[in-house]
Amino acid sequence: MKEVKAFIKSASLIELEKAQALLGAAIAKHTEQQQAKQDVLDLLKEKGLTLEDLQDIVGDKRTKVLPKYRIEHEGKIVEWTGRGKRPKAFQDVDLTKHLA
Numbered sequence: 001m002k003e004v005k006a007f008i009k010s011a012s013l014i015e016l017e018k019a020q021a022l023l024g025a026a027i028a029k030h031t032e033q034q035q036a037k038q039d040v041l042d043l044l045k046e047k048g049l050t051l052e053d054l055q056d057i058v059g060d061k062r063t064k065v066l067p068k069y070r071i072e073h074e075g076k077i078v079e080w081t082g083r084g085k086r087p088k089a090f091q092d093v094d095l096t097k098h099l100a
Helices: 002-010 013-047 051-058
Strands: 069-073 076-080
Touching (some): 013 051
Antiparallel strands (some): 069 076
Protein backbone atom coordinates (compact mmCIF):
# COMPACT_ATOMS: atom_id res chain seq x y z
CA MET A 1 0.00 0.00 0.00
CA LYS A 2 2.93 2.35 0.60
CA GLU A 3 3.85 2.10 -3.08
CA VAL A 4 0.29 2.93 -4.11
CA LYS A 5 0.17 5.96 -1.82
CA ALA A 6 3.53 7.15 -3.14
CA PHE A 7 2.30 6.71 -6.72
CA ILE A 8 -0.88 8.68 -5.98
CA LYS A 9 1.12 11.58 -4.57
CA SER A 10 3.50 11.77 -7.53
CA ALA A 11 1.25 10.80 -10.46
CA SER A 12 -0.33 13.14 -12.96
CA LEU A 13 -4.06 13.21 -13.66
CA ILE A 14 -3.60 11.13 -16.83
CA GLU A 15 -1.58 8.48 -14.95
CA LEU A 16 -4.22 8.37 -12.19
CA GLU A 17 -7.00 7.90 -14.76
CA LYS A 18 -5.04 5.05 -16.40
CA ALA A 19 -4.49 3.45 -13.00
CA GLN A 20 -8.20 3.81 -12.21
CA ALA A 21 -9.10 2.05 -15.48
CA LEU A 22 -6.64 -0.77 -14.73
CA LEU A 23 -8.00 -1.17 -11.21
CA GLY A 24 -11.57 -1.19 -12.49
CA ALA A 25 -10.74 -3.93 -14.97
CA ALA A 26 -8.91 -5.97 -12.30
CA ILE A 27 -11.84 -5.64 -9.89
CA ALA A 28 -14.32 -6.66 -12.60
CA LYS A 29 -12.24 -9.72 -13.53
CA HIS A 30 -11.86 -10.75 -9.89
CA THR A 31 -15.60 -10.34 -9.28
CA GLU A 32 -16.37 -12.40 -12.39
CA GLN A 33 -14.02 -15.20 -11.28
CA GLN A 34 -15.52 -15.25 -7.79
CA GLN A 35 -19.01 -15.52 -9.28
CA ALA A 36 -17.88 -18.36 -11.58
CA LYS A 37 -16.41 -20.23 -8.59
CA GLN A 38 -19.64 -19.79 -6.67
CA ASP A 39 -21.68 -21.01 -9.67
CA VAL A 40 -19.54 -24.16 -9.88
CA LEU A 41 -19.86 -24.80 -6.13
CA ASP A 42 -23.64 -24.31 -6.34
CA LEU A 43 -23.84 -26.76 -9.26
CA LEU A 44 -21.80 -29.32 -7.33
CA LYS A 45 -24.05 -28.93 -4.31
CA GLU A 46 -27.13 -29.26 -6.51
CA LYS A 47 -25.79 -32.52 -8.00
CA GLY A 48 -24.75 -33.86 -4.59
CA LEU A 49 -21.02 -33.83 -5.32
CA THR A 50 -18.02 -32.52 -3.41
CA LEU A 51 -14.66 -31.18 -4.53
CA GLU A 52 -13.11 -34.47 -3.43
CA ASP A 53 -15.34 -36.29 -5.92
CA LEU A 54 -13.85 -34.19 -8.71
CA GLN A 55 -10.32 -34.82 -7.54
CA ASP A 56 -10.92 -38.57 -7.80
CA ILE A 57 -11.89 -38.13 -11.45
CA VAL A 58 -8.90 -35.99 -12.39
CA GLY A 59 -6.33 -37.99 -10.45
CA ASP A 60 -2.60 -37.92 -10.91
CA LYS A 61 -1.62 -38.51 -14.53
CA ARG A 62 1.92 -39.49 -13.65
CA THR A 63 2.56 -43.21 -13.77
CA LYS A 64 3.91 -44.93 -10.69
CA VAL A 65 7.40 -46.30 -11.25
CA LEU A 66 8.14 -49.59 -9.56
CA PRO A 67 11.30 -49.83 -7.45
CA LYS A 68 14.23 -51.30 -9.31
CA TYR A 69 16.55 -51.74 -6.30
CA ARG A 70 15.92 -52.90 -2.75
CA ILE A 71 18.34 -52.99 0.19
CA GLU A 72 18.12 -53.38 3.95
CA HIS A 73 19.80 -50.40 5.60
CA GLU A 74 19.86 -49.80 9.37
CA GLY A 75 17.03 -52.25 9.94
CA LYS A 76 14.75 -50.74 7.30
CA ILE A 77 13.99 -51.78 3.74
CA VAL A 78 14.95 -49.00 1.33
CA GLU A 79 13.70 -49.08 -2.25
CA TRP A 80 14.83 -46.96 -5.19
CA THR A 81 13.54 -46.68 -8.73
CA GLY A 82 16.93 -45.82 -10.15
CA ARG A 83 15.72 -42.32 -10.98
CA GLY A 84 16.79 -39.14 -9.30
CA LYS A 85 19.48 -38.73 -6.69
CA ARG A 86 20.87 -41.97 -5.31
CA PRO A 87 19.74 -42.55 -1.69
CA LYS A 88 22.42 -42.76 1.01
CA ALA A 89 21.63 -46.44 1.53
CA PHE A 90 22.81 -47.12 -2.04
CA GLN A 91 26.01 -45.07 -1.88
CA ASP A 92 29.12 -47.16 -2.63
CA VAL A 93 27.00 -50.28 -3.26
CA ASP A 94 27.04 -52.61 -6.27
CA LEU A 95 23.49 -52.18 -7.57
CA THR A 96 23.47 -55.45 -9.48
CA LYS A 97 23.39 -57.30 -6.14
CA HIS A 98 20.27 -55.45 -4.98
CA LEU A 99 17.86 -55.73 -7.88
CA ALA A 100 14.25 -55.91 -6.75
